[in-house]
Structures are given as C-alpha cells and as structure tokens.
Amino acid sequence: MTEQVIARATGSTVSNRDERRRRRRNLRPYLLFVLFVGPNFTLLGVFTYWPLVYQLYLSLTDWDMLSPAKEFVGLANYITMLTDPRFLGVLGNTVYFAFGVVGGSVVLGLGLAMLLNQKLRGRNLVRTAVFAPVVLSGAAVALLWAYIFDPNYGLLRPVLSAVGLSSPDWINDPDWAMPAVIIVYLWKHIGLNTVIFLAGLQSLPAELYDAAKVDGAGPFRCFWRLTLPLLSPVTFFVLITTVIFSFQAFDIIAVLTAGGPASATTTLAWYVYQEGFVTFRTGFAAAGATMLFVALLLATLMQVRYVGRRVHYR
Amino acid sequence: MTHRAARHLVPRDPAARRQTGGGPTRSRAVSARGAARVFTLYVLLAIVAVIFVFPLYWLASSSFKELEDIYTYPPVLLPKHPTLANYPAAWGAAPFGNFYVNSVVTTLAGTGLELVNAVFVAYAFVFLPFPGKQVLFTILLASLMVPIYVTILPNYLTVASLGWLNTYEGIVIPSAAVAFGAFLLRQHMLTLPKEVIEAATLDGAGHLRMLWHVVLPLSRPMVVTFGLISLVGKWNDFLWPLIVTNTDRMRTLPVGISFLFREEGVLDWGLIMAGTVFVVLPILLIYLAGQRHIVAGLSQGAIK
Numbered sequence: 001m002t003e004q005v006i007a008r009a010t011g012s013t014v015s016n017r018d019e020r021r022r023r024r025r026n027l028r029p030y031l032l033f034v035l036f037v038g039p040n041f042t043l044l045g046v047f048t049y050w051p052l053v054y055q056l057y058l059s060l061t062d063w064d065m066l067s068p069a070k071e072f073v074g075l076a077n078y079i080t081m082l083t084d085p086r087f088l089g090v091l092g093n094t095v096y097f098a099f100g101v102v103g104g105s106v107v108l109g110l111g112l113a114m115l116l117n118q119k120l121r122g123r124n125l126v127r128t129a130v131f132a133p134v135v136l137s138g139a140a141v142a143l144l145w146a147y148i149f150d151p152n153y154g155l156l157r158p159v160l161s162a163v164g165l166s167s168p169d170w171i172n173d174p175d176w177a178m179p180a181v182i183i184v185y186l187w188k189h190i191g192l193n194t195v196i197f198l199a200g201l202q203s204l205p206a207e208l209y210d211a212a213k214v215d216g217a218g219p220f221r222c223f224w225r226l227t228l229p230l231l232s233p234v235t236f237f238v239l240i241t242t243v244i245f246s247f248q249a250f251d252i253i254a255v256l257t258a259g260g261p262a263s264a265t266t267t268l269a270w271y272v273y274q275e276g277f278v279t280f281r282t283g284f285a286a287a288g289a290t291m292l293f294v295a296l297l298l299a300t301l302m303q304v305r306y307v308g309r310r311v312h313y314r
Numbered sequence: 315m316t317h318r319a320a321r322h323l324v325p326r327d328p329a330a331r332r333q334t335g336g337g338p339t340r341s342r343a344v345s346a347r348g349a350a351r352v353f354t355l356y357v358l359l360a361i362v363a364v365i366f367v368f369p370l371y372w373l374a375s376s377s378f379k380e381l382e383d384i385y386t387y388p389p390v391l392l393p394k395h396p397t398l399a400n401y402p403a404a405w406g407a408a409p410f411g412n413f414y415v416n417s418v419v420t421t422l423a424g425t426g427l428e429l430v431n432a433v434f435v436a437y438a439f440v441f442l443p444f445p446g447k448q449v450l451f452t453i454l455l456a457s458l459m460v461p462i463y464v465t466i467l468p469n470y471l472t473v474a475s476l477g478w479l480n481t482y483e484g485i486v487i488p489s490a491a492v493a494f495g496a497f498l499l500r501q502h503m504l505t506l507p508k509e510v511i512e513a514a515t516l517d518g519a520g521h522l523r524m525l526w527h528v529v530l531p532l533s534r535p536m537v538v539t540f541g542l543i544s545l546v547g548k549w550n551d552f553l554w555p556l557i558v559t560n561t562d563r564m565r566t567l568p569v570g571i572s573f574l575f576r577e578e579g580v581l582d583w584g585l586i587m588a589g590t591v592f593v594v595l596p597i598l599l600i601y602l603a604g605q606r607h608i609v610a611g612l613s614q615g616a617i618k
Contacts (some may be wrong), residue, residue, distance in 0.1 A: 007332075011394060021571075027444050028444045029444075029521070030395065030442075030443065030445075031446075032438070032442055032521055033442040033443070033444040034444075036434040036435060036437060036438035036442065037434070037435050037438045037439070037450070039431060040431045040434070040435050040454075040492060040493050040496070041403045041436075041450070041453075041454075043431075043487070043488075043491035044454070044489055044491045044493075046472070047465060047469055047472070047488040047489070047491065048457045048460050048465060048491065049457070049460075049470055050468065051464065051465035051467070051468035051472075052460055053462055054468040055464055055465070055467050055468050058467060058468070065471075071568070094322075104316050105504045111360060115355065115358055115359060115362065115607065118355055120352075120355055120359055122357060122359065122363075125514075126359055126362055126363045126366075127365070128605060129353050129363055129366040129367050129603075130364075130366050131605075131609055132366065132370070132598065132601060133366065133597070134612060135546045135550075135597055135600075135601045135608060136598065137549070137567070137568040137593050137594065137597070137613075138552060138567040138568075139550075139552055139569070139571060139572045139593070140548065140568065140593040140594045142572075142591055143374045143571060143572070143574075143575055143586055143587075143589075143590045144369055144370075144372070144587070146367070146575060147372075147376065147583045147587065148369060148372065148587065150581075150583070151492070152387065153384060153385055153386070153387060153389060153433070153583070154389070155372055155389055156367075157388075157389075158387075158388045158389060179593075187365075187366075187369070191366075192612060192613060193579045193607055195612075195613045196613050198547075199613065208355070217522070218334060239504055246592065247499065248461055249553035250431065250553050251553070251568065252553065252573075254553075254556075255572045255575060269463055272463045273466075273553070275558075276466065276467050276470075277466075277470075277557055280452040282467060284616070285467060289461075289462075289463040289467070290464070290467075292461060292463050292464070293461060293463070293464045296459065296461055296550055297459060300459050312389070
C-alpha cells in the first residue's frame with residue numbers, strides 16, 4: 001500500500017524528459033533497502049546461519065579445536081554419546097530441570113498472577129518485586145543464592161529449622177543441587193510468566209463470570225470450569241516458552257554448581273560448553289548442540305502450530 | 315497506546331468485580347466470609363513480597379556486614395557494626411575497575427548497534443520496496459530459532475581467526491544482529507497513521523528525512539522499550555563474554571564476579587555480596603525508572 005503511494009509519488013515528481021534519471025530514481029529505494037538491511041543480514045549470515053551449517057559439519061568430526069586436521073567420523077559422535085550412560089544422565093538432568101522449572105512456572109506463575117489480579121492494596125509494588133529478579137544478572141542472582149543456601153550461615157537454615165528441618169548442603173549434595181538450581185531459576189524467572197498469565201487473566205470475558213455467579217457457581221468451580229479452560233492457550237504458551245528457555249539455562253548453573261557435584265546438574269547446555277571449551281572435544285560439543293537445536297526446533301514448531309489459537313481469547 | 319489506557323479505565327478483571335460489586339443487599343455472613351477471604355489474600359501477598367524482596371535486602375545488608383556478623387548463627391538480619399569495608403575490599407580482590415569499563419563499553423556499544431540495526435531494518439521492511447521482501451523477513455525471524463549453543467563453536471573460531479579474542483569487537487559484533495527488535499519495531503511502524511506518512515512523502519521528504527523526522531519520533535515508545543530490554547540483556551550477558559575473553563583485564567562484570575566465588579578459598583560472603591551489588595545496582599535502578607517499558611518489552615520478548 002505505502003510502497004505504491006511512494007512509487008506513485010516519486011514517479012510523478014520525475015520529469016519525463018530524462019528516462020535514464022528516472023530509472024535510476026526507481027532503483028534508489030532498492031539500493032536504500034539493501035543499505036538499510038545489509039549490515040544486519042551480513043551479521044546474521046556470518047554469525048548465525050553459517051555457524052549453523054559449519055557446526056553440523058563439526059559434529060561429524062573428531063577434533064580438539066587445536067590440531068590442524070579434523071577427522072571425519074560420520075555419525076560416530078552421536079552414536080557414542082547416545083550409548084554412553086553418562087550422556088544419558090545428562091539428558092536425564094536436562095529433562096529433570098525442565099520438568100521442575102516448567103511445573104513450577106505454570107503452577108506458581110498462575111497462582112501469583114491470580115493473587116496479583118485481585119484488587120489489593122500494594123499489589124503493584126508486589127508485582128514490581130516479583131518481576132525485579134527477571135532483569136538481574138543470572139550470575140549475580142546465583143551468587144546471592146549460594147549464600148542463602150549456605151548450610152551453616154545462610155538464610156534458609158533458620159527458615160527450615162523453624163519448620164523442624166535441618167538444612168541440606170544444597171549445592172554440594174548431588175541429591176539437592178538440582179532442586180537448588182531449580183529454586184533459583186524459578187525465583188529469577190517466574191515474574192515473566194506471572195506477567196504473561198496476568199495479561200491472560202485480564203483478557204477473560206467478565207460476562208461469563210457474572211453468568212456463572214448467577215448460576216450459583218463458587219470460586220473453585222469458576223476456576224476449574226472457566227479460568228483454566230479459557231486460559232489454556234496462555235498456559236500452553238508459557239509451558240512451551242519455559243521449556244525453550246530452560247533448555248538454554250546457563251549462567252545460574254555455571255555459577256551455582258558448575259554442573260556438579262558429580263555431574264548432578266550437568267544439563268545439555270552445560271555439557272556443550274564443557275565439551276567445547278573445557279575438555280575441547282569439539283565433535284561431541286557440536287553433536288550435543290545439534291541435539292539441543294533439534295529439541296528446541298520441535299518445541300518451537302509445536303508452539304507455532306498450536307499457540308495461534310490463543311488469539312481467539314484476546 | 316489508547317488500548318492500554320482504555321484497559322485501565324474499564325475494570326476488566328472479573329475477580330475484582332466480584333469482590334467490589336457486592337452492593338447493600340449483601341448479608342452479614344457473606345461479608346464476614348469476604349473479610350476472611352481478603353485477609354487471607356493479604357497474608358499471601360505479604361508472603362510473596364517477603365520471598366521476592368527479602369533476598370535482595372539480605373544481599374544489601376550482608377554487603378555491610380563484618381566477618382563476625384557473617385559467621386554466626388542464627389543469621390544477623392541487621393549488621394551489628396555496619397561497615398563499608400567490603401566495597402573497597404571487593405574492588406581490590408578483582409579488577410572491578412576494568413570489569414566496569416568493559417561492561418559499560420560493551421553494553422552501550424551492543425545496545426547502540428542493536429538499536430540502529432533494528433530501526434533501519436524495520437523501516438526498510440515497512441517503507442521500502444524490494445523483491446522477495448517476505449522471504450527475507452522470514453529468514454530474519456527464523457534466526458530466533460537458532461540457539462546460541464549452536465553458534466558458539468564456529469563463532470569462537472571466527473572471532474579467533476579475526477584476532478578478536480579479548481577485544482570489545484569480539485564481545486560486541488557477533489551479537490549485534492537483531493531479529494526480535496526489528497520485528498517489534500516493524501509491527502509498530504505498520505500501525506503508524508498512513509496520512510502522516512503520505513503527507514511527508516508528498517512534501518518531498520526523502521527516506522532518510524522521513525525516518526528521522528517522522529517515523530522515529532512516532533516510534534519513540536517502542537524504540538525506548540527495545541533499547542531497555544537490549545540494555546538489560548547486554549549487561550547481564552554471560553556465556554559469550556565468558557568464551558571470548560580469558561584475561562582478567564577483559565572480563566565483564568557478570569563473568570568477573572563469578573570468579574570471585576569459585577576462586578575464593580574461605581568464602582567471605584560480605585565481600586562477595588559487595589561485588590554482587592556492583593553488578594545488580596545499576597540495572598535495578600534502570601528497572602525502577604523504566605519498569606513499564608521493561609515489563610512490556612520482556613513479556614512480548616517471551617514470544618521469541
């Protein structure tokens with residue numbers, strides 16, 4: 001539409017006498033387009049799309065990043081990894097982490113959103129507080145929580161002992177390290193999902209609730225029969241995006257546990273970093289990254305396929 | 315904009331309506347139950363507030379604690395002998411001066427480049443003709459699906475071969491391309507009133523003038539929103555700066571403080587918390603100032 005207007009406008013101001021100049025003028029918007037998007041597309045090509053292809057190739061090689069020759073090994077890296085119980089443990093950790101984070105995000109995020117949706121004094125301040133950790137550095141948040149988790153002098157010890165529990169050695173105990181990472185991740189990121197749920201709740205039709213009330217439905221019935229079904233597209237959206245984000249979690253794990261103790265918090269993302277930049281097994285790192293990519297691609301496609309429906313409720 | 319304003323005027327949330335719309339015919343029993351419900355809600359709200367505010371208070375207060383206030387049980391909530399000593403101590407324990415300069419330079423440069431890219435790309439896709447524009451836009455958006463883990467190995471090799479390890483270029487340039495920001499601004503520019511654009515075109519305004527004098531001023535809220543979320547992202551960025559730097563002198567703040575924790579023998583939490591405050595404080599202040607933009611931008615950003 002606008003293009004036509006512009007084209008017409010440029011066409012009419014150009015004199016008909018000089019054909020060549022007119023053609024050059026008509027080409028000018030094209031050149032300008034190239035000039036405007038050129039740098040960005042060059043960057044995308046060099047630092048996003050080319051790497052995608054090149055790292056697929058790397059995943060088929062045996063290389064340590066230093067020696068001049070890469071040996072082509074076909075699918076050997078993938079086969080070795082998928083038959084290695086240690087790598088299967090990594091996949092298990094990734095799923096464990098994703099389940100914890102997604103479950104917490106959906107249940108607690110929705111609960112927080114419903115609470116903040118009530119007309120209560122100070123709810124805006126609380127909303128500000130809930131969202132604040134989202135903007136903070138994950139590394140800084142991890143340091144703060146490392147102190148809170150300190151089994152002797154941390155903040156959680158008195159809280160736990162108040163309910164008769166003794167504090168585990170959170171980040172140094174293979175059984176407790178993952179729950180610790182999940183808690184920190186949730187604390188930092190839940191504000192985002194809360195805000196998304198809140199927007200969803202505020203877009204629900206009030207008439208339906210009035211009608212349900214007239215029919216004598218209590219708050220629980222309203223929640224199960226109205227809120228939850230109507231909100232399901234938003235819930236699905238939160239679920240998928242949280243899965244996508246959780247697969248890529250890095251800084252909290254890096255600072256809080258560094259994948260340990262005894263690999264208890266080594267997720268696929270940490271594995272890629274570890275193999276790529278610590279043990280320099282480039283082929284394995286690249287193969288791990290490819291698996292991560294495929295998993296994220298599947299999640300994204302599911303989202304594109306199903307989340308479009310949420311438009312109905314907006 | 316008008317949409318958002320309108321939403322605040324109309325009380326759309328059903329729960330709030332139920333609660334306020336009781337009216338005079340409400341019986342005593344119901345209002346007593348209502349009071350109990352409101353009380354419960356306030357208790358819950360207070361618990362939530364504590365969960366999210368108290369760790370930050372703990373961070374701040376601990377940064378003023380002496381060692382004896384740290385190594386004690388039960389923990390001291392208010393430092394008995396508040397001290398500022400942790401700050402210079404942390405500053406001396408690691409080259410925080412360098413960290414700060416590096417973080418500020420890379421954040422400003424990175425945000426600036428992303429903004430420039432986003433504005434020009436969005437403008438081009440809305441107001442300029444080009445064959446195959448839709449395909450190019452799809453290619454742009456598809457880049458959102460490529461996670462950083464897929465690109466770090468090749469990009470490390472590229473940056474190394476360019477001689478960019480331990481340089482600002484190495485930190486900034488590989489992540490200077492935008493997709494989400496261009497998308498956000500394009501969506502906004504598509505909604506600009508056609509009459510204004512047409513009037514400017516008929517006045518003979520060239521594209522650069524139209525971009526600078528018409529489109530950019532009209533898009534300011536979106537530009538600010540994207541600028542802020544880009545700023546937050548760059549300041550907190552961890553993985554890429556960690557990979558392309560390996561000297562203390564070139565570390566950024568988030569990467570720098572993480573070594574404070576891992577390398578310290580006996581953990582001096584007061585010192586570590588002081589270092590953490592260095593990282594957290596600037597962004598927290600920006601958040602409190604530009605909260606509306608940041609919350610809106612990031613919750614839209616989640617779509618990525």
